[in-house]
Amino acid sequence: MVIEYIRYRVPQDRLDGFEAAYERAAGALRAAPQCVDYELSRCLDDPACYVLRIAWTSVDEHLKGFRGGPVFGQFFAAIKPYVEDIEEMRHYAQTSVSGPGGAAPPSLYEWAGGTDAFMKLCDAFYRLARSDDLLAPMFASMDPDHARYIAVWLAEVFGGPTTYTVEHGGYPHMVGLHVGRAISEAQRRRWVNLMMDAADEVGLPDDPEFRAAFTSYLEWGSRLAVSNSQPDANPIQQAPVPRWGWGVAPPYQG
Numbered sequence: 001m002v003i004e005y006i007r008y009r010v011p012q013d014r015l016d017g018f019e020a021a022y023e024r025a026a027g028a029l030r031a032a033p034q035c036v037d038y039e040l041s042r043c044l045d046d047p048a049c050y051v052l053r054i055a056w057t058s059v060d061e062h063l064k065g066f067r068g069g070p071v072f073g074q075f076f077a078a079i080k081p082y083v084e085d086i087e088e089m090r091h092y093a094q095t096s097v098s099g100p101g102g103a104a105p106p107s108l109y110e111w112a113g114g115t116d117a118f119m120k121l122c123d124a125f126y127r128l129a130r131s132d133d134l135l136a137p138m139f140a141s142m143d144p145d146h147a148r149y150i151a152v153w154l155a156e157v158f159g160g161p162t163t164y165t166v167e168h169g170g171y172p173h174m175v176g177l178h179v180g181r182a183i184s185e186a187q188r189r190r191w192v193n194l195m196m197d198a199a200d201e202v203g204l205p206d207d208p209e210f211r212a213a214f215t216s217y218l219e220w221g222s223r224l225a226v227s228n229s230q231p232d233a234n235p236i237q238q239a240p241v242p243r244w245g246w247g248v249a250p251p252y253q254g
């Protein structure tokens with residue numbers, strides 16, 4: 001995650017519309033999978049000054065993913081009149097120095113060990129699935145890069161880079177590959193079980209909080225995969241890749 005700071009000094013005659021413009025721009029930030037969080041603060045000592053803090057998944061995701069993406073037009077149209085009032089606009093990396101309430105908890109992606117951890121997980125999973133009586137027939141003719149695509153999907157879901165959205169067709173592509181497969185409950189349960197076995201095999205974190213969040217996503221996603229794959233299904237065709245967080249049990253960092 002990187003933090004972008006944008007500092008504004010807005011001339012008196014334009015101050016009135018500034019916050020309203022950012023209310024409109026915020027809709028685009030909320031819709032962008034590359035934006036983790038944002039916050040606009042106004043200076044108490046000099047009310048012409050504002051600081052906008054935006055947390056992005058990475059510099060690249062911001063500059064290429066967001067600026068090249070579908071919601072950038074809406075964002076830029078809202079804030080365009082204030083571009084000339086920018087005094088600083090730069091990316092910063094977080095350091096280890098932070099107060100007890102200052103630092104956001106790491107994402108599930110970071111906690112798991114990043115993209116590499118999900119690659120290892122999916123390699124192990126498909127080795128198990130290919131020799132499984134219930135799953136092997138279903139994955140017999142899969143794309144040779146399938147394990148890598150699932151890893152990239154999971155990485156994005158758990159708070160990592162938006163590579164699946166940007167490079168692999170996003171949610172519509174994933175749904176399209178489940179449609180018509182008539183996945184049974186027994187196959188779904190085996191799929192989840194083998195993911196758990198693979199998680200143990202490759203040493204994904206086994207603390208209660210991580211495994212609870214990890215499992216809840218697999219349960220949710222696999223049940224959707226079953227219903228979307230039935231012959232009479234009419235799945236939602238357009239949606240962002242979901243983002244999954246810690247839920248009610250944040251990481252224990254004692």
Ligand code: HEM
Binds near residue numbers: 218
């Ligand atoms: C949380 C649960 C699940 C997730 C996140 C998931 C994710 C995905 C994704 C991202 C793809 C597309 C990969 C690509 O871009 O090539 C895919 C394809 C596929 N999924 Fe799932 N899936 C889930 C559950 C299941 C289950 C339960 C089954 C069957 C038991 C299943 C069977 C398949 C099959 C057969 C394909 C197509 C493989 C190919 O021919 O390339 N999925 N899945």
